[in-house]
Amino acid sequence: MNLLLYGNPILRKRARALRRADKSTSALLDEMMQVMQEAPGVGLAAPQVGRPVRVVAVMVDDIDYRLINPKIVRRAGRVEGTEGCLSLPTLYGTVERPECVTVRALTEKMKPVTIRGEGFLARVLAHEIDHLDGKLFIDRADEETLHWIVPDDDEENGYRGVPATLAEATERFEHLRKGTLAGDDVAHRLAHADMPGPRGL
Numbered sequence: 783m784n785l786l787l788y789g790n791p792i793l794r795k796r797a798r799a800l801r802r803a804d805k806s807t808s809a810l811l812d813e814m815m816q817v818m819q820e821a822p823g824v825g826l827a828a829p830q831v832g833r834p835v836r837v838v839a840v841m842v843d844d845i846d847y848r849l850i851n852p853k854i855v856r857r858a859g860r861v862e863g864t865e866g867c868l869s870l871p872t873l874y875g876t877v878e879r880p881e882c883v884t885v886r887a888l889t890e891k892m893k894p895v896t897i898r899g900e901g902f903l904a905r906v907l908a909h910e911i912d913h914l915d916g917k918l919f920i921d922r923a924d925e926e927t928l929h930w931i932v933p934d935d936d937e938e939n940g941y942r943g944v945p946a947t948l949a950e951a952t953e954r955f956e957h958l959r960k961g962t963l964a965g966d967d968v969a970h971r972l973a974h975a976d977m978p979g980p981r982g983l
């Protein structure tokens with residue numbers, strides 16, 4: 783199971799709702815949890831692994847959420863925060879999200895469940911549900927806040943931010959998808975896995 787990178791058309795499709803869940807749905811969620819934790823990330827939507835269905839996996843504060851057909855039914859407050867995405871590795875930007883969300887979804891056994899998320903959990907849930915509609919954080923981020931996280935031993939937290947433009951990011955991910963990156967970009971990507979930076983979604 784591979785993570786799809788920005789530029790892959792599946793990431794821009796509206797994912798379809800599941801009418802029933804079976805063993806293959808649980809297997810998909812198991813694999814998504816694994817890919818997410820290895821990345822490492824805190825949230826993953828099925829389209830990011832090439833499956834255009836409304837399924838998301840989230841792990842925040844050691845609690846995992848395995849959600850089918852999730853829908854935000856209530857949102858309250860607005861808050862800005864830094865956000866990244868496993869499909870746009872090392873790119874971050876400031877995105878305004880609801881401070882609190884109420885999400886209705888189904889469990890793997892197709893039982894209705896309601897989740898109230900506040901702060902970071904609300905952000906992660908909103909980000910993942912956006913994926914199901916083909917939306918990415920760069921659509922909501924103020925372009926002036928976009929930046930690459932680059933490893934830097936001289937910095938206290940081990941990385942620094944470098945301003946990015948959407949055009950440049952699009953080009954870089956296109957190269958990354960096609961495996962035609964220049965040397966320093968490959969190093970940039972490899973360094974990401976161990977970086978103590980913000981976690982992807």
Ligand SMILES: [Zn+2]
Pocket residue numbers: 866867868869909913983
């Ligand atoms: Zn994402």
